[in-house]
Amino acid sequence: MNAAPFDVRLVQDRLRTSVPALRSVEGSADFQSITSLQDFPAPCAYVVLAREKGQPNEPGHAPRGQMAAVSQIMVVTFAVVLAVRNYREQRGSQVADDLAAMLSATRGVLIGWVPDVRGARACQLLQGDIQDYDAGTALWADVYQTQHSIGGAKP
Numbered sequence: 001m002n003a004a005p006f007d008v009r010l011v012q013d014r015l016r017t018s019v020p021a022l023r024s025v026e027g028s029a030d031f032q033s034i035t036s037l038q039d040f041p042a043p044c045a046y047v048v049l050a051r052e053k054g055q056p057n058e059p060g061h062a063p064r065g066q067m068a069a070v071s072q073i074m075v076v077t078f079a080v081v082l083a084v085r086n087y088r089e090q091r092g093s094q095v096a097d098d099l100a101a102m103l104s105a106t107r108g109v110l111i112g113w114v115p116d117v118r119g120a121r122a123c124q125l126l127q128g129d130i131q132d133y134d135a136g137t138a139l140w141a142d143v144y145q146t147q148h149s150i151g152g153a154k155p
Contacts, residue, residue: 002118003150006076008047010115015045015080018109021102031081037137040083043102050143051077054150071151073119077126078144080106085137095138103128103140110144119149 008027015025024044031046052074060068084102086095112122123146131139 002152005052006049006074006078006115006146006148007117008049008078010117011047011078011080011110014109014113014115015047015106019045019102019105021105037083037132037134037139040085040137040139042083042085042137043098044083045106046081046083048079048081049076050079053077069152071119071149073147074150076146076148078146079141080110080144081131081139081141082106083137083139087136095133095136099138099140103142107142110142115146115148117148118152119147121147 012025012027015022019025022043022045024041026044026046028046028048031048034040055073055075057070057072060070062068082099082102084095084098086098088094107125110123111125114120114122123144126143126145128140128142131141133139
């Protein structure tokens, strides 16, 4: 029985292999360790598992004290946080062009992609928002949704 959360390393691998312009693709712990916008190795991405929410279904049946075989769909929300930098201008218009290009590349490989996990559905973009901007560095977060299945056969 698989009861593990969604593995965001699948998304990281997808970005690493499909968007070569990214200098670095890391996870939540690496993102949390950054203390300043200037510390991001831009252009780079961080994939963060934001939420998993189970969809209720009819429970299985088993004798008392035993485990029932239950399979459950988990709706997964994850974020791809992008950091881009443009040293040529500090006003923002050129970094906006760089950000738009990077968003196009990352969205292009994630929207519609089906992760290789049981019960997966195609990724959908839910929203994107600027998180921070300072001296030619922009931080943007795109939020995606997919699903996977946990549970299954009795252990």
